[in-house]
Amino acid sequence: MTTTTTDTAPQAIATRENRIPEQAARAMATAGGALTVVSCFLAWTWTSAFPGDLTVYGYPGGLQWLVLVGGALTTLFGLSSYGIKGLRWLTPAGADAAIKLSALAALYTTLYTVKAISTALGGLVNLEPGGFIVLIASVIAYLGARSLPFERPELDEADPEDSWWDRYKLGYRNRWAVTKAAHASGTPKPARALPASVEILIIAAVLAVGLGVFTYGVTTPYQELFIGFLITAGFGFAALQKAGLVARFTALTAKHRNVALVGAFVAAAAFPLTQTDDQYATLGVNILIFATVALGLNIVVGLTGLLDLGYVAFLGVGAYTAALVSGSPNSPFGVHLPFWAAIILGAAASMVFGVLIGAPTLRLRGDYLAIVTLGFGEIFRISMNNLDGVSGPDLTNGPNGVAGVPNVNLFGFDFGANHVFLGFTIGRFANYFLLMLLVTLIVIMVFRRSAESRIGRAWVAIREDETAAEAMGINGFRVKLIAFALGATLAGLAGAVQAHVNYTVTPDQYVFANAVPPNSAFLLAAVVLGGMGTISGPLVGGALLFMIPNKLQFLGEYQLLVFGIALVVLMRLRPEGLIPNRRNQLELHKDLEAPAVLSKAGA
Structure with a gap:
């Protein structure tokens, strides 16, 4: 009562x-x-x-x-x-x-x-x-x-012997009392x-x-x-x-979702026009690369519930593949494919690695899967470091990496040159920002369509309860393998652009954790901080987690300590993330009132 x-x-x-x-x-x-x-x-x-x-x-x-x-x-x-x-x-x-x-x-x-x-x-x-x-x-x-x-009203406590319906009514009355107050x-x-x-x-x-x-x-x-x-x-x-x-505002964007997506794309495309210094344009394109990779990881972690601690390796696979076939003088292949072919090869190579790694390991769950993926990330970095012609075949030039990756020239447009548009001078990094923005739009569309499809609902079912999902006829292994391969493919797309932006691809860019993103720890933190299972959450989280370490370099060796304390405090105050999925928010905050119909997984 x-x-x-x-x-x-x-x-x-x-x-x-x-x-x-x-x-x-x-x-x-x-x-x-x-x-x-x-x-x-x-x-x-x-x-x-x-x-x-x-x-x-x-x-x-x-x-x-x-x-x-x-x-x-x-x-x-x-x-x-x-x-x-x-x-x-x-x-x-x-x-x-x-x-x-x-x-x-x-x-x-x-x-x-x-x-x-x-x-x-x-x-x-x-x-x-x-x-x-x-x-x-x-x-x-x-x-x-x-x-x-503001005085919080006295709330009722549930009786352990109450039925689920009595508990639901009790929670509704308590929430209504708080709202009235x-x-x-x-x-x-x-x-x-x-x-x-x-x-x-x-x-x-x-x-x-x-x-x-x-x-x-x-x-x-x-x-x-x-x-x-x-x-x-x-x-x-x-x-x-x-x-x-x-x-x-969230309700308005849900009501006019296509308009909001186009508007967000236009607003982001206007960013290079506001910059006259390549320093900030460089930071902008790197933020976009990191945020896009975080969105790809969101398929694996946010939708499917698989803890992947070696995801940055797929970014490296795409970057190395694109660098080796784009005409770098350090490449042993001696080929110079157009960019559209290099980016497709980078995505395909990452997908193949995703399948090869996922096929024998995705039957594991929880901590065991996390340990295996962490091992894959370290194996990739060490392998790229040893393929130098001394410890192994001469393929990646070892710790020196694949240098001299040429600028993108797509359909006659040189991304390494300055261009004047409507009176604005757009430099090299601004060009790459717009290119990466197009890749981000592709990743968003893939994420959105996948999350709202039958396979997306199967991912969410696996995340909520894998045993129950398999009992309902879902092939858990196949569904998880698709998520793993798709997430790897999206990371490979971003990696191919990253190779051309940075000119050089080296093994030390793809470690599990250090003070400079991108790395697997920061990518996972971006997904959790931004909001698992959402589109805008990892983009916002990725932007923050790339920008903050770059701006706080004056802290030196204390940077990771301060950053870690800030994450702990934020997760304590807002565990569902900055832009939460409605389902996760209801699970973490029992005092919220559940709507009659929950939003879709990718809303």
Whole structure:
């Protein structure tokens, strides 16, 4: 039976007494956020020696922009909580949690900026009045946000003797009690349905903002700005999610899935046009390669549930194959095939290796399969290292690798030369970024069509319970072998492009774990961090896990330690990943309400 709480007289009196502090807390948070925004237009230090030049009045610079974003979100969410017309759509899932997280974004970024100024310039004496004002304003906003009342209702406990139907009803009542409590403070209702054209415009606007955020993160010129970007982006995304905006955008993209896919492709294709420095274009193409390989691994790990610790070897197979047949002077074959033939051979070679490795090993499960795949990855690296004409046949030039891989020339278009398009000069790495983007689109289409097919449903069944799936007539070995071969093929496609981008393919690029991705450990972490079984999850996770180590190289030998601690904390707070599959999210969070029909595996 459910134990409900009645509105007794003392509780009613307490509610009336708490109404004034609640309004004061809401006003503190909103006013603190607004004052934080204003303080970003003041000087925070007296000298331009600190990166970003925070000495200017009337115009933000450097880390001030990030604090401004946190303060603006706090202000907007605070105003939305009052039910102001035109802003109510900002918080369809409630404002209080969003206010707290956005206030934390402003406070932590401010604290980090003040500490960085103090460390770089030698003490708090180097702060101008604007630096103290923003510190006080962000603290006021956080204290007000933290004082917003939310009392979790008393929930019922399940009886071990209850039937599954009684447990389901009990869980539904508990979830409904939590939802009522979260919306008890007069938060706005969900917005009305919009015309299809307006929804498409919203998708386009969000994708444009996403492109801007990604470009800003990639092009951060100094470490202080990148760390501030991580703080603001992390808490800001969490605030948008708690407000319900991420769920609303996800629903729009599901409704207009083809439009969202084309829009995402166009937004990504616009990235090279925003770059004038090959340094950031190089980082962009490598991020795309890593994210694409992570999406291929998602078929094996996310959909099928097979723990593959040697997946980076398939990337190496594709890269070595393409390098050996593309006219490299170090190749013993002496052939120069066109790129389209080299990429097909690279994918085919990876598929063959996937079948050869998977056929004798996929009858294993769990930890045993993980150990075997880990061994395959090390065997591949050692074999490539020994095929130098001394320890073995002269095939891969040993530790020196296959160097001198020529630029791609596809249908007369030289990817190694600069090209002018609509007044924009597109350099070598920008050309390869667009080429890799086309490969990514192919991988996305393959993943999507496979996940929604009969074989995709069989993969999910194997992942959930292999014994039950086989009892229902699914050939578990054949289904897993198809997943293994398809994942290897997609990695081979990316590897063929990687060989031409980097000019050289060496064995040390394909290890299990080191501080520089791509490697098997980072690929697996990208799938889990982004969200297993989804399309956008591994792409986002791969982008983050490639960009962060490249930007945090100043940490030196402590880089992996800090990175590992961050992953542990994130997995503790959000085990389903940044962009979770709905099924996995329901399994990891029992307090969520299950929809009548779960989304498809690849949604």
